[in-house]
Amino acid sequence: METAALIVVLVILLALFFDFTNGFHDTANAMATPIATGALKPRTAVMLAAGLNLVGAFLSTEVAATVSGGIIREDLSTAHLMPSLIFAGLIGAITWNMLTWLLGLPSSSSHALFGGLIGATLVGVGLSGINFGVVLSKVVLPALIAPLTAGLIAFLATKLAYLTTRRYDGKPDGRSGFRWGQIFTSSLVALAHGTNDAQKTMGVITLALISVGWQAQGDHRPHIYVIVACAFTIALGTYLGGWRIIRTLGKGLTDVKPAQGFAAETSTAATILASSALGFALSTTQVASGSVIGSGLGRRGSAVRWRTAGRIAIGWVLTLPAAGLVGAVAAFIVVVGGGWGVLIDAILALAVIIALFLRSRRNAVTANNAFSEVADSGLAIDVPEEPPLTPRQARAQRARERAKAKEKGAGR
Structure with a gap:
């Protein structure tokens, strides 16, 4: 019993660390576009996102x-293995999260978690341990439908935004009012993220508690202390900001303008909130990426960088099997080594996490250089954009610059 209690404590700690990585991995979902357009300064954006993630975690x-009660079956004769297998599954999820963060790929933390748990359960229990009906209806189908739906909504919303503001065509600051709207819509995305992604860690911890009898079978609602711990952990991770992924979503897919950002964020928030109400454990990252692509297609003259989109799509496809493979290997070590296997897994996981973090320091991406042109200009909603010079003004400015150069040369 003491060994089981220790393993559950390790599961809770590792689950909270996954929650932390989920926070900084998914900050980009809400704040990449308002930072890219200058609607919010980088550090203000992540602070706002952290606060709203915290609030959202308590809403559903x-x-x-x-x-906790659908994907993995906890009512098995092998339930005593479940905490160790959850531990192994979390290792798979965290490893994939850290790797994709290093590469700047907005992959799905949710699917990394599900892949790790499924891989570990297949090794430790077998096919009977997986509720494939729930996996299909609550995970796989939303993964296919949600990004396409969000992309279509963002495409139509962008078209509508530009159609209703056609009189501002040719004026570079004519649609800057959308920056104000982005503050609201990005805040709504951050709130929605808390209602969906923070819940996944709560479910994992609840599943571990049920498997050792610390919570009644059939009672799949997380205790209040689990909710509080997960809410604060994901908020902390969000505050630190995953700047590599923020840069990819904000500039890597398409050059986002304020009206596009407004449309993309509105689509993302609506899709996530609807899915959270229905209990769908979808990928908020996939939804946000689909929205950004849809908004890029919706603005005339905008270009979607399909090479980057292709890299992201490959990451989506690989997430479940890659995390599942790592989770399966970790589970095999547990099955063979027992308690010592858990210790070996913990040491290996710590080594991988430290190695990936140290590798990231070689070319660090921070709030100061994720969007250097935005950071350098200090652009925010209270700073109006200057209109471009007319040809006459441009010629006059060049003449003044030549005169100044001559004066400097004569004074030497």
């Missing part, structure tokens, strides 16, 4: 119930 537990 539907997704937590899906994770």
